[in-house]
Amino acid sequence: MSLDYLTALIAAVLFAAAPLILAALGETISERAGVINLSLDGTVLFAAMVAFAAARATDNPWLGLAAGGLAGAGIAAVLGVFGLLLGASELAVGFVLTLFCRELAYFMGHGQARQPGPDLGALNLPFLSDLPLFGPAIFRQSPVVLLSLVAVGLVWFFLMRTRAGLVVRAVGEAPAAAVARGLAVTRTQFLCCLAGGALGGLAGGLYSLSVKPGWGHPQGCEGAGWIALAIVIFGGWKPVRVALGALFFAAIQVAGIALQDVLPGLSGTLFQIAPFPVMILTLLVVNLRRSAAFREAARRVPLLGRLVPRTAGGAPGAIVGALDKGF
Amino acid sequence: MTGRTSSLARAGFSLALALCVTLAIVAAAGAPPLTTLAVMLDGGLGSGQAVLRTLSALVPLLLCGAALCVTFAANLWNIGVEGQITLGAVCCVWFLRDLGLAGLVPPFLAVPGALAASMVGGAAWALLSGVLRTHGRVHEIFSGLGLNFVAMGVSLWLILGPWKRPGMASMSGTEPLPAALWLPALGGRPMSLWGLILAVAAFVLVAWVLNRTFFGLTLSAVRQNAMAAERLGLRPKRRMLAAMALGGALAGLAGGVLVAGLYHRLIPSISGNYGYTAIMAVLLASGSLRFLPLACLFFAVLTVGSIQLPLALSLDSSLAGVVQGVLVLTLFAARRLWPAGNTGSTGGTRNRGSAA
Known part of the structure; x- marks a missing residue:
């Protein structure tokens, strides 16, 4: 395998992962504050349409991207009003919103379908793009890769190293204790829900303005939001691990495309759906590893002990068991 | 009495608000709002043909609605209905093609056998996500959704691969089945009365199971407190799996009826969004079996009516889904703003003060 091929492969994975990273980071912020935003898939798709339409109207892809982010925040606001202010079931509202937004x-977007429009183009930073292996993969391609990597750092720093991030985690871990401590729980949750929705909206913009440019019925990013939701669980609600999870799923997609040339007998649709069984399998493995039964077994069988997650991890306290409730 | 007035007031409020929001959305899309609604209603109810089309859309919606009532009764989010319909359709086509056409089963048994096969297929697909939930700790929202995509992939693979039309594979579906293997149609129209009879029977069966049997009672015990049900020896996991299997069988039957009664072949995305629409209908009826047929009928009118939109006004037919979403959301709001009327289902309010 030549160095050029490896660089191209890394570039392709980072490119495919960029929107997944943003969407999953958004959901991480939201769930860390204790709000499950099931509308993510619809948010990504709707924001993709808004971003593309706005980019065409203003002839500026960056304004389009901003419009996508605003659209995502708007949908999250609907969820926040219903779930946090009116006290309706977040799961039901989120799920209805995801279908509705789609x-x-x-x-x-009917009028935007199959129309040409602007896209985010490509970066070419001097010096940096000449670095071996990662230089061209990050600095000499679409700016979305750099954007997504910067976002990982920012979200990690915000959640893990700032006072505001500590408040967010406290609110999501133990809302009752946070209330007793004098924290504005509902306001924090609402703001995190908005921020998460905005990131999901940006992810949609990345799809329609760069990764899968254009709009259509179907657009091509359907289901990405659900993958991102699973990635959050897979990454144990930790920003950096969540980003690694997004890279893992992007690698599967890229591998599917690469394998298509090697095994032309298998139809392309099968590779399109490949991430979904993988999603189920990873959730199965991750959740079984976190289960009490597995810990119990690991205590008796020596080698299994290495597979037990070292940190307690798991879901933020406020959303533990939330999925087990009906509508 | 106050309960009834407030539930009427809520329904009226949400309908009016949903109408306003829908009109605004249609106007924002640059279309004449009132004409658009008129075209939709006319397309769903305007003629005898339209009514028959609406009724044939009502059949899968009723079956899937009944399926969802069973799974919601056990507190399961059966998002995988769409895939269960597809698998039901696949099994139905398999039975009719490989056993019916080959003459391996007597002709009078071919269609009933195919419908039974579709129920088995749907139940198996639902059990897959049920087992993932009860024994693998994977939530059924994720497994159901993932399996929907997998089912779509399976049907596409069959259409383009092993079951392709002689000569060339085509996205228009597999070779149509001979008329001897159809559900008897109603006066030559593309609508089988048998489908409607089956759907109504299934609906009555589900109402009876949920309200009048011990199994229904245990499902409600599992829904209200799974831990207590476990202590009472009700085996919640087994009940959940049974609910999934029953729901999957009904959804699979919907797929079988779509094949044997309507399309007479396997087509891509045969489930036609009925699974998701049925979820909306059940949420609109807030899980009440009494209002569900009405909700299903309304959504069937919208779904069928919206098919006219691309031709008549060059709008996307997804307006039906938009109206459904707006209506469910406004009803959620109304139910929260006037919580007086108790319709039996206590919403999933999260007690924010006490973290689990």
Whole structure:
């Protein structure tokens, strides 16, 4: 395997991962504050449409991206009003929103379908892009890669190293204790929900303005939001691990495309759906590893002990068991 | 009495608000709002043909709605209905193609056998996500959704691969089955009365199971407190799996009826969003079996009516889904703003003060 091929492979994985990283980071912030935003898949799709339409209207892809982020925050605001202020079931509202946003995106985007439009283009930073292996993969391609990597750092720093991030984690871990401590729980949750939605919206913009440019019915990013939701669980609600999870799923997609040339007998649709069984399998493995039964077994069988997660990890306290409730 | 008035007031409020929001959305898309709604209603109810089309959309919606009532009764988010329909359709086509056409089963048994096969297929697909939930700790929202995509992939693979039309594979589906292997149609129209009869029977069966049997009672015990149900020896995991299997069988039957009664072949995305639409209908009826047929009928009118939109006004037919979403959301809001009327289902309010 030549160095050029390896660089191209890294570039392809980072490129495919960029929107997944943003969407999963957004959901991480939201769930860390104790709000499960199931509308993510619809948010990504609707924001993709809004971003593309706005980019065409203003002829500026960056304004389009901003519009996508705003659209994502708007949908999250609907969830926040219903779930946090009116006290409706977040799961039900989120799920309805995801279906609604998908249909709304196709309906409102009818005029944008298969139209040419601006995209985010490509970076070419001097010096940096000449670095071996990662230079061209990060600095001489679409700016979305750099954007997503910077976002990982920012979200990690915010959640883990700032006072505001500590408040967010406290609110999500033990809302009752946070109330007793005098923290504005609902306001924090609402703001995190908005921030998470905005990141999901940006992810949609990355799809329609760079990764899968353009709009159509289907657009091509359907299901990405669900993958991102699973990635958050897979990454144990930790920003850096979540980003690694996104890279893992992007690698599967890229491997599918690469394998298509090697094994032309298998149809392309099968590779498109490959991430979904992998999603189920990873959730199965991750959740079984965290289960009490597995810890119990690991105590008796020596080699299994290495597979037990070292940190307690797991879901933020406020959302433990939330998925087990009905509508 | 106050309960009834407030539930009427809520329904009226949400309908009016949903109408306003829908009109605004249609206007924002640059279309004449009132004409658009008129085209939709006319397309769903305007003629005898339209009514028959609406009724044939009602059949899978009723079956899937009944399926979802069973799984919601056990507190399961059965998002995988879409995939269960697809698997039901696949099994139905398999039975009719490989056993019916080959003459391995007597002709009078071919269609009933195919419908039974579709129920087995749907139940197996649902059990897969049920087992992942009860024994693998994977939530059924994720497994159901993932399996929906997998089921779509399976049907596409069959259409383009092993079951392709002689000569060339085509996205228009597999070779149509001979008329001897169809559900008897109603006066030559693309609508089988048998489908409607089956759907109504299934619905009555589900209502009876949930309200009048011990199994229904245990499901409700599992829903309200799984831990207590476990202590009472009700084996919640087994009940959940049974609910998934029953729900999957009904959804699979919907797929079987779509094949044997409507399309007479396997087509890509045969599930036609009915699974998701049925979830919306069940949420609109807030899990009440009494209102569910009405919700299903309304959504069937919208779904069928919206098919006219691309031709008549060059709008996307997804407006039906938009209206459904708006309506469910406004009803959620109304139910939260006037919580007086108790419709039996206590919403999933999260007690924010006490973290689990």
